[in-house]
Amino acid sequence: MSRIVYVNGEYLPEEQATVSIFDRGFLFADAVYEVTSVLGGKLLDFDGHARRLARSLSELGMTPPPEMEDLLTIHRELVARNDIVDGLIYLQVSRGSAGDRDFHFPPADTRPTVVLFTQSKPGLADSPTAKVGISVISVEDIRWGRRDIKTVQLLYPSMAKMMAEKAGADDAWLVEDGKVTEGSSNNTYIVKDGKIITRELSKDILHGITRAAVLRFAEEAQMVVEERAFTIDEAKAADEAFFTSASAFVMPVVKVDGETVGTGKPGPVAVRLREIYLEESRKTAI
Numbered sequence: 001m002s003r004i005v006y007v008n009g010e011y012l013p014e015e016q017a018t019v020s021i022f023d024r025g026f027l028f029a030d031a032v033y034e035v036t037s038v039l040g041g042k043l044l045d046f047d048g049h050a051r052r053l054a055r056s057l058s059e060l061g062m063t064p065p066p067e068m069e070d071l072l073t074i075h076r077e078l079v080a081r082n083d084i085v086d087g088l089i090y091l092q093v094s095r096g097s098a099g100d101r102d103f104h105f106p107p108a109d110t111r112p113t114v115v116l117f118t119q120s121k122p123g124l125a126d127s128p129t130a131k132v133g134i135s136v137i138s139v140e141d142i143r144w145g146r147r148d149i150k151t152v153q154l155l156y157p158s159m160a161k162m163m164a165e166k167a168g169a170d171d172a173w174l175v176e177d178g179k180v181t182e183g184s185s186n187n188t189y190i191v192k193d194g195k196i197i198t199r200e201l202s203k204d205i206l207h208g209i210t211r212a213a214v215l216r217f218a219e220e221a222q223m224v225v226e227e228r229a230f231t232i233d234e235a236k237a238a239d240e241a242f243f244t245s246a247s248a249f250v251m252p253v254v255k256v257d258g259e260t261v262g263t264g265k266p267g268p269v270a271v272r273l274r275e276i277y278l279e280e281s282r283k284t285a286i
């Protein structure tokens with residue numbers, strides 16, 4: 001059975017879903033996206049993702065698509081039609097197609113292109129990787145200056161992942177002016193002397209939906225959080241390191257540029273935050 005995807009108002013088998021070659025997303029990476037996790041057939045942090053989508057569209061002056069009102073229904077419909085128990089829903093909105101290639105934006109009444117599809121990931125929350133932790137390398141952050149907008153300009157993050165793979169590591173942490181900005185597709189943290197340290201929100205990083213939830217849970221659990229940038233040397237000398245994202249939740253990092261962090265095993269703070277995040281998010285999933 002082929003996957004059912006959503007394109008501009010229609011649910012179609014993936015083979016029949018098409019987008020114009022003049023689409024601004026294709027030609028100019030003029031598009032924004034969201035990835036929402038599904039656990040037990042329910043959506044995690046849906047409202048947070050919907051709010052961030054609205055903000056990304058607004059920051060780029062993109063006309064919100066007619067689907068904005070029905071996003072939850074469309075997500076749920078795709079979960080049901082594809083029998084997703086655990087997995088991800090990818091959503092992308094582009095500025096649409098002007099029927100030609102032109103740097104100028106098309107007229108404001110051009111219909112944005114809206115695409116959603118599911119990715120089935122049975123056992124998503126029971127990742128064996130989370131039990132052992134991952135390794136990262138540091139690479140220079142050469143992305144554009146509006147990383148708070150969730151655009152589909154993912155070429156450099158993709159290259160950073162390939163650099164990590166080539167170096168025998170699992171992921172890359174991006175460094176600008178000597179400080180870690182974020183991971184290739186996640187927000188980054190270290191733990192030192194019981195304190196959780198993570199970069200403060202700005203235009204330099206994506207405002208992670210998982211980050212917001214995890215920091216709230218950490219504070220509720222009386223953990224100390226310091227929002228400031230940190231260096232790769234601090235990460236190497238930390239007691240623990242981890243990252244957060246909607247698809248990986250809380251993921252322990254046990255090696256940075258070949259050096260072992262802490263004991264070399266997932267640390268207690270990361271392990272606990274992962275447990276709390278999964279438990280609380282399942283409770284509020286819709």
Ligand code: PMP
Nearest residue numbers: 185186187206208209210245246
């Ligand atoms: N930073 C970047 C660059 C990302 O791509 C992601 C994942 N989309 C995140 C942070 C984490 O954000 P979220 O928790 O909302 O998935």
